[in-house]
Every structure is written in structure tokens, then in C-alpha cells.
Amino acid sequence: MTVEIIAVGTEILLGNIVNTNAAYLAEKCAELGLSCYHQDVVGDNEERLMETIRLALTRADIILLSGGLGPTQDDLTKEAAAKVMGKTLYLHEPSKEAIRQFFAERNLEITENNWKQAMVPEGAVVVENPGGTAPGIIIAENGKHVVLMPGPPGELIPMFEKSIMPYLAGLASGVIYSQTVKICGVGESKAESMVEDLVDAQSNPTIATYAKIGEVHLRVTATAPDEKEAKKLVKPMVKELKGRFGNHVYTTDSEVTLEKAVVDLLAANKLTACTVESCTGGMLSARLINVPGVSEVFKSGYVTYSNKSKRKLLGIKKNILMKHGAVSEQIAREMAKTAAALARTDVSVSTTGIAGPDGGTPEKPVGLVYIGCNVCGRVTVKECRFHGSREKIRESTVSAALSLLRECILQYYSEVTFGGKEK
Amino acid sequence: MTVEIIAVGTEILLGNIVNTNAAYLAEKCAELGLSCYHQDVVGDNEERLMETIRLALTRADIILLSGGLGPTQDDLTKEAAAKVMGKTLYLHEPSKEAIRQFFAERNLEITENNWKQAMVPEGAVVVENPGGTAPGIIIAENGKHVVLMPGPPGELIPMFEKSIMPYLAGLASGVIYSQTVKICGVGESKAESMVEDLVDAQSNPTIATYAKIGEVHLRVTATAPDEKEAKKLVKPMVKELKGRFGNHVYTTDSEVTLEKAVVDLLAANKLTACTVESCTGGMLSARLINVPGVSEVFKSGYVTYSNKSKRKLLGIKKNILMKHGAVSEQIAREMAKTAAALARTDVSVSTTGIAGPDGGTPEKPVGLVYIGCNVCGRVTVKECRFHGSREKIRESTVSAALSLLRECILQYYSEVTFGGKEK
Numbered sequence: 025m026t027v028e029i030i031a032v033g034t035e036i037l038l039g040n041i042v043n044t045n046a047a048y049l050a051e052k053c054a055e056l057g058l059s060c061y062h063q064d065v066v067g068d069n070e071e072r073l074m075e076t077i078r079l080a081l082t083r084a085d086i087i088l089l090s091g092g093l094g095p096t097q098d099d100l101t102k103e104a105a106a107k108v109m110g111k112t113l114y115l116h117e118p119s120k121e122a123i124r125q126f127f128a129e130r131n132l133e134i135t136e137n138n139w140k141q142a143m144v145p146e147g148a149v150v151v152e153n154p155g156g157t158a159p160g161i162i163i164a165e166n167g168k169h170v171v172l173m174p175g176p177p178g179e180l181i182p183m184f185e186k187s188i189m190p191y192l193a194g195l196a197s198g199v200i201y202s203q204t205v206k207i208c209g210v211g212e213s214k215a216e217s218m219v220e221d222l223v224d225a226q227s228n229p230t231i232a233t234y235a236k237i238g239e240v241h242l243r244v245t246a247t248a249p250d251e252k253e254a255k256k257l258v259k260p261m262v263k264e265l266k267g268r269f270g271n272h273v274y275t276t277d278s279e280v281t282l283e284k285a286v287v288d289l290l291a292a293n294k295l296t297a298c299t300v301e302s303c304t305g306g307m308l309s310a311r312l313i314n315v316p317g318v319s320e321v322f323k324s325g326y327v328t329y330s331n332k333s334k335r336k337l338l339g340i341k342k343n344i345l346m347k348h349g350a351v352s353e354q355i356a357r358e359m360a361k362t363a364a365a366l367a368r369t370d371v372s373v374s375t376t377g378i379a380g381p382d383g384g385t386p387e388k389p390v391g392l393v394y395i396g397c398n399v400c401g402r403v404t405v406k407e408c409r410f411h412g413s414r415e416k417i418r419e420s421t422v423s424a425a426l427s428l429l430r431e432c433i434l435q436y437y438s439e440v441t442f443g444g445k446e447k
Numbered sequence: 448m449t450v451e452i453i454a455v456g457t458e459i460l461l462g463n464i465v466n467t468n469a470a471y472l473a474e475k476c477a478e479l480g481l482s483c484y485h486q487d488v489v490g491d492n493e494e495r496l497m498e499t500i501r502l503a504l505t506r507a508d509i510i511l512l513s514g515g516l517g518p519t520q521d522d523l524t525k526e527a528a529a530k531v532m533g534k535t536l537y538l539h540e541p542s543k544e545a546i547r548q549f550f551a552e553r554n555l556e557i558t559e560n561n562w563k564q565a566m567v568p569e570g571a572v573v574v575e576n577p578g579g580t581a582p583g584i585i586i587a588e589n590g591k592h593v594v595l596m597p598g599p600p601g602e603l604i605p606m607f608e609k610s611i612m613p614y615l616a617g618l619a620s621g622v623i624y625s626q627t628v629k630i631c632g633v634g635e636s637k638a639e640s641m642v643e644d645l646v647d648a649q650s651n652p653t654i655a656t657y658a659k660i661g662e663v664h665l666r667v668t669a670t671a672p673d674e675k676e677a678k679k680l681v682k683p684m685v686k687e688l689k690g691r692f693g694n695h696v697y698t699t700d701s702e703v704t705l706e707k708a709v710v711d712l713l714a715a716n717k718l719t720a721c722t723v724e725s726c727t728g729g730m731l732s733a734r735l736i737n738v739p740g741v742s743e744v745f746k747s748g749y750v751t752y753s754n755k756s757k758r759k760l761l762g763i764k765k766n767i768l769m770k771h772g773a774v775s776e777q778i779a780r781e782m783a784k785t786a787a788a789l790a791r792t793d794v795s796v797s798t799t800g801i802a803g804p805d806g807g808t809p810e811k812p813v814g815l816v817y818i819g820c821n822v823c824g825r826v827t828v829k830e831c832r833f834h835g836s837r838e839k840i841r842e843s844t845v846s847a848a849l850s851l852l853r854e855c856i857l858q859y860y861s862e863v864t865f866g867g868k869e870k
Binding site: 299 | 489735
């Protein structure tokens with residue numbers, strides 16, 4: 025079956041917001057095995073909206089619309105879709121009640137125009153919106169399915185996952201099942217070449233490669249009459265990928281991020297950690313703190329951006345700073361050592377580098393970064409050379425730091441185990 | 448004149464990449480005063496591409512296409528556009544030479560398919576691509592302008608700014624000039640109501656309101672026969688807005704961010720600063736460190752996420768923590784006081800709050816945040832209640848902290864000046 029994605033909103037046409045809904049919906053449709061040949065954006069204009077929906081109906085079986093379901097006169101998506109499908113609107117009592125409750129819970133006053141959101145086309149499936157007041161709507165007729173969703177991603181995504189995705193999966197023939205193998209510490213092109221033969225030979229399951237900053241995700245997707253069968257197809261391929269990438273696979277759970285994998289690894293080994301950042305300036309600690317429950321393992325973070333703070337806060341000697349410069353293997357090492365002592369943690373991670381755009385020299389160019397990892401007194405320093413903007417270099421540094429920390433902990437425990445050493 | 452924006456690429460239809468080119472081009476077209484009613488995405492399929500271009504030609508004067516200019520067989524945008532416009536392709540020698548040079552400079556070998564990129568439609572304007580091998584192309588005929596640009600933003604943006612934008616400006620009648628008044632510490636709806644009369648009465652210049660997290664931007668845009676005239680129209684409106692929002696206006700320079708305004712204010716007053724973060728976990732320091740030259744004023748950052756680190760690193764008494772809880776006015780105050788003493792800075796900013804999704808109670812719900820500001824010993828604590836996801840609450844906290852810091856510094860100096868106090 026084919027799908028067409030239409031985002032509605034003048035703010036997208038003016039470039040005030042990026043159309044992330046289209047990317048999100050497109051990715052989910054690809055997962056469902058639905059073919060998408062067109063995406064459109066149209067403003068809050070009834071005539072153009074109707075034209076766009078009509079055209080989409082000639083090209084696709086399923087039309088996903090987002091935006092334009094708000095309470096104002098400008099919000100016209102529902103009205104336009106109903107007109108195209110020849111439906112009249114009626115007041116949907118459960119939606120009215122949901123809106124009333126939504127406002128009551130927040131101690132807000134309802135204005136008259138809010139009831140507009142409870143009007144739905146006759147014969148439509150009304151989909152609950154736990155995050156807002158505009159219900160989702162599905163109008164199905166003559167093998168065509170027109171799906172209306174609210175524009176804010178905070179409302180659209182939960183609604184799509186809870187209600188729309190199962191509906192679409194029901195339309196698709198058979199079941200689609202995906203599993204993602206997430207890899208760190210291996211570059212994109214190397215990872216691609218390592219699975220080239222599998223990709224060339226793929227049919228069911230398929231393998232798709234997604235490069236993230238400092239990570240590569242391999243998504244294995246199978247289609248089968250039922251979920252059990254689909255899982256059976258995915259399993260051996262995931263096993264094969266785990267075999268090829270070994271320890272670089274940090275998870276096969278789509279919900280687990282690299283920072284969560286690191287926090288879990290720390291927790292499993294009862295290790296406490298601190299960060300000490302120069303070029304990343306707090307981004308590393310901020311990313312770790314994204315993980316719920318991090319307070320069990322993460323103790324303190326230091327941002328020692330200036331040389332003075334490296335000296336005063338960490339007690340790094342002036343002569344070492346002068347001799348090697350702040351961006352050096354030695355300073356990354358000193359930072360990792362002194363921070364762990366100061367915070368009294370088992371583990372510490374340090375970053376120091378030149379994020380640019382200025383400050384580069386022929387010997388120490390923009391993008392040169394040192395990352396230090398201290399695991400129970402054993403310090404490893406990695407030299408990296410990143411490319412791109414100041415932002416990109418700093419983000420790459422954070423990912424590389426998480427990846428290195430994971431590697432150093434695994435390494436430490438494998439040696440402790442095999443070498444008979446004790447922590 | 449009207450414009451339609453078409454992004455070409457199967458990777459966008461699959462949701463593998465977000466269509467940021469469309470947002471970029473849309474924003475620039477709005478600046479140029481071009482009306483955009485449609486954006487489309489289509490894959491690398493000649494038939495569908497041709498259909499999409501044909502349809503766009505019925506709806507708009509200018510068609511901006513991005514993507515599909517690469518050297519492979521999949522890249523079909525140029526071929527499709529040439530067919531629609533009835534043009535044949537020929538080998539453009541200067542483009543061939545530019546491609547040869549591009550490869551020579553990088554010590555790369557040219558493969559035969561690279562010459563495909565030097566083929567251009569007869570009669571087209573060929574636009575240099577300093578960042579890559581695919582030249583830009585403009586086909587103009589019968590009052591229609593079809594513009595082809597490479598897909599990678601690193602090639603598209605410089606090409607657009609250098610060559611395409613002046614071309615489009617030449618098509619538009621007159622000159623467009625904009626200035627942005629950036630405001631912090633005033634909510635979106637309050638800011639909108641404060642300019643409602645101006646927006647209602649607007650003609651030339653126009654006022655557009657953009658809400659950012661913790662900020663509101665007001666863009667004043669005028670059209671006139673020349674730049675001088677346009678600036679003359681913008682100036683009194685900017686003055687009016689500055690009068691209405693007073694100290695809440697932190698800049699009228701589109702390049703200046705809130706963090707830069709804060710860093711500049713610190714530098715102008717020769718103040719040094721540190722951060723001490725709990726719920727924001729390093730995001731505040733990371734944002735300050737975005738500003739080049741920040742090392743003059745920013746000394747150290749502390750991430751004291753756990754109670755233990757608040758005690759050990761900052762020396763906050765256990766009984767204060769027990770009595771008030773980590774998320775409290777008192778702890779925000781203690782954090783701001785102790786951090787400034789520890790880092791020996793004039794100024795410090797602290798954050799402590801419940802970012803969620805868990806950890807909220809009826810007394811201290813998710814979104815409750817305290818921000819402390821210490822300016823030369825005078826500590827101000829602000830209680831905030833934010834809404835949304837964990838991420839949104841933390842980002843709102845960072846913006847509010849920057850805004851509060853700015854306010855406290857301005858307040859301090861106005862009192863020092865008027866009250867005759869000395870720093």
C-alpha cells in the first residue's frame with residue numbers, strides 16, 4: 025500500500041519550523057512496509073488544502089495529515105478533509121468531555137472556540153489525544169484512509185504510536201518486525217563495508233544502516249504472516265551482526281541510548297563516575313543526566329574551561345600546562361586523574377580539545393581532541409580528529425567519550441577476570 | 448512572485464534525513480518577500496519528478512529544487528527538469544574543469560560518471576559550487592525560473608547565499624530589509640498582547656512574532672525601492688518595540704544569542720562567573736561555552752546532581768538539605784553562594800529542579816525549578832514552573848537562568864549607580 029504525508033501549516037511554509045513530523049512519519053511508514061512517493065506541505069488555506077488532499081487521493085491509499093486541528097479560525101484541516109470526503113461535522117460528545125476535563129485539570133478557562141475541536145466528520149474513527157485537546161481522526165472510505173493528527177510532535181508522536189500505527193499495521197498485509205543493533209566505536213564507512221555482503225544479499229529480513237554522531241545503527245526488518253514468524257527471521261541476522269561487531273554492539277534494544285548503556289554498565293559494576301570537561305563544557309554530563317536513575321552512579325561534574333580553573337579547581341601544575349598546552353595527551357590524563365580523586369569516584373572521563381572555529385594551529389588543528397578515561401586508577405587517553413562545525417566537533421567528542429568509557433570498563437573487567445587481578 | 452520548493456531524494460521519503468533544506472529555503476524566500484504556498488518531496492524517480500515539476504510550474508513562478516544532482520544513475524533532477532523545459536544537455540567545459548580541479552586538489556581519482564555533473568541544459572545559467580562538484584543551474588523561460596541546487600546543506604547554503612539569493616532578489620521588486628528585536632523574561636502570550644495593536648495596524652513594515660524557549664523574537668520587515676528607504680521604515684518600529692519592552696530587549700542584532708548577550712554583559716562589567724547545576728546537569732555551562740571568547744569571563748562549572756556532591760563539593764550542610772529538600776529556594780541560594788566562593792568568581796548561577804518524568808510530588812511537582820543568581824554577594828532566587836518533557840523543562844531552565852542572570856546584573860548596576868553604592 026502507498027502513503028502520502030501532508031504537513032499543514034503556514035509556519036512550515038515560512039521556514040519558521042522544520043518539518044520533523046514528515047521525517048518521523050516517513051520513518052514509521054517505512055518500518056510498516058508502506059511505500060511513500062510524495063510528501064507535501066501546504067498552508068492553512070482551505071482551497072489549497074482541499075486541492076492537495078484531492079491530488080494525494082489519486083496517488084496514495086493512505087493520507088497522513090498533521091497540523092491544522094487547533095481551535096482557531098485558521099485551523100482548517102478537518103473542515104477541508106471532511107469537504108473532500110463529502111462528510112458533515114457533528115459534535116462528538118466524548119471529545120467534548122475530554123476537552124472539558126483537560127481544561128479542568130489545568131485550572132484553565134475554556135473559551136467558546138475550544139468546542140470546535142470536538143466537531144468530527146460523520147462515520148470517522150475518533151482517536152484519543154492524551155497530550156492535548158484535538159482528537160485524531162480517521163476517515164476510511166472506498167479503500168482510502170485519511171488520517172488527521174495534531175501538529176505538535178509532543179501530541180502527534182504518542183498518538184501515532186498508540187493508535188495510528190496499529191491501525192496502519194492492520195491495513196498492511198502481514199506483520200513487520202524490526203530490531204536495531206546499535207554500534208559504537210566503529211566508523212560509518214567501516215561498518216557499511218562490514219555488512220556489505222549481507223546488504224547485497226538481503227531480501228527478508230532487510231538491513232538498513234543509519235549513521236548517527238559517533239554511532240551506527242543497523243536496523244533488521246522482516247515481514248511475515250505473524251509476529252512469531254517475523255521474529256524468527258530477524259533473530260539469526262541480529263546474531264550474525266552481533267558476531268561481526270562483537271563488543272562494539274552496545275545494545276539491541278531500540279529504547280537504549282549510548283548514555284544509558286554506559287550508565288547501566290557503571291551500575292552493573294557498582295562504579296561511581298564523574299566528568300571533567302574542557303571543550304565539551306558540560307555537554308557530556310548533560311547527556312549522562314538524560315538517563316533516569318543516573319544519580320546512583322554519577323556523582324559530580326566539573327567544567328574546567330579555562331587554564332586557571334584547571335589549575336585552581338583540579339590542582340594541575342602550571343608547568344605541565346605550559347609545557348604541553350591545555351589540549352594535550354598529558355592534560356587529558358591529569359584531568360581524569362585529579363577529578364576522580366577530587367570527586368572520590370571509581371571512574372572519571374575528561375575532554376580537552378579545539379572545537380573551533382578559531383584557535384587551531386598547524387600542530388594542533390581545529391578538531392583535535394583528547395579524551396581521558398580513568399577506570400579504577402588505570403588511565404587511557406585517546407587522540408581524536410573530528411571534522412565539521414564547533415557544535416559537531418563537541419557532539420562527536422561527547423559520543424566518543426561515552427564510547428571510550430564503555431570500552432575501558434569492558435577492557436578493565438576482562439583483564440581483571442582473565443588476569444586474576446582484583447579491583 | 449510565488450515560489451515552490453521541491454526537495455528530491457528517496458532518503459527524505461524514507462525518513463532517514465529531515466528536510467532542513469526546505470526550512471532554510473522557505474525562510475530565505477520569506478525574507479525576499481516571495482510567497483510560498485507549496486513544498487514537495489519526491490524521490491529519485493524520473494516520471495514522478497517530471498510530474499512534480501510540471502505541477503509546480505502551474506502554481507508558482509520560481510521552482511527551487513534541491514538534491515539529485517550527484518554523479519550516479521539515481522540522480523535524475525537535472526535530466527527531469529531539462530525534459531520538462533524541453534532542453535537538451537551539453538558538456539559545459541568550465542564545469543568539467545572545475546570538477547577536474549576539485550578532484551586534483553584532493554588527490555582523488557575521477558571516475559567516468561563524474562563528468563555527468565558537467566552536463567547542463569542549453570541556455571541555462573550555470574552557478575559555481577565552491578563546496579562540491581555539482582554546479583547549480585537556473586533555467587529561465589516564459590517568466591518561469593527553475594533553479595537546481597545540490598542536496599547537501601554544506602553545498603546548498605553557500606551556493607544559495609552567494610548566487611541564488613541575489614538572482615531571486617533581482618526578480619523581486621524592490622528591497623526587503625529585516626531587523627529582529629530579541630526579548631527575554633517575557634512570556635509569549637504577554638509579548639503578543641503587548642504588540643497586538645501594532646500587528647493589527649501593520650502594513651509596511653510588518654511584524655512577525657517567533658516564540659523560542661524562554662525567548663520571543665519580533666522580526667520587523669520593510670519593503671522599499673532601495674535599502675536606505677527600507678531601513679528608514681524599520682527604524683521607528685524597532686524604536687517603538689524597544690520602548691515597550693525596555694530592559695527585556697537583549698539585542699537587535701540577529702547574530703547575537705541570549706548566551707552571547709550575557710557573556711558580553713559580564714565582560715563589559717569585568718565580572719567573572721561560574722555555574723552550579725543540578726537539574727540542568729551541564730546544559731547551562733555548555734550553552735555559555737558556545738560563545739567564542741567566553742573564557743575571559745567563565746571560570747568553572749560544577750555539576751552537583753546528587754545530594755552527596757552538593758555536600759561534598761559545595762559543603763552544603765546535611766541538615767539544610769534534609770530540612771528543605773534539594774529542590775528548594777534555600778538550596779538554590781546555598782548553591783549560588785558556595786559555588787562563587789569556591790570558584791572565586793563575582794557571579795554564580797545555580798539550578799535545582801524536578802525535570803521529570805518521575806520524582807514529582809503534589810507539593811513539588813515535575814517542572815518546579817529554583818534558579819539562584821549571585822551577583823557580587825547579592826543572591827536572588829526565582830521559583831519557576833515549567834511544562835513539557837524532561838528535555839523541555841531543562842531547556843526552559845537554562846534560558847530562564849540566562850535571563851535571570853542578565854536581569855540581576857542590570858539591576859545590581861542600576862542600584863549601584865542610582866543608590867550611590869559601590870561594587
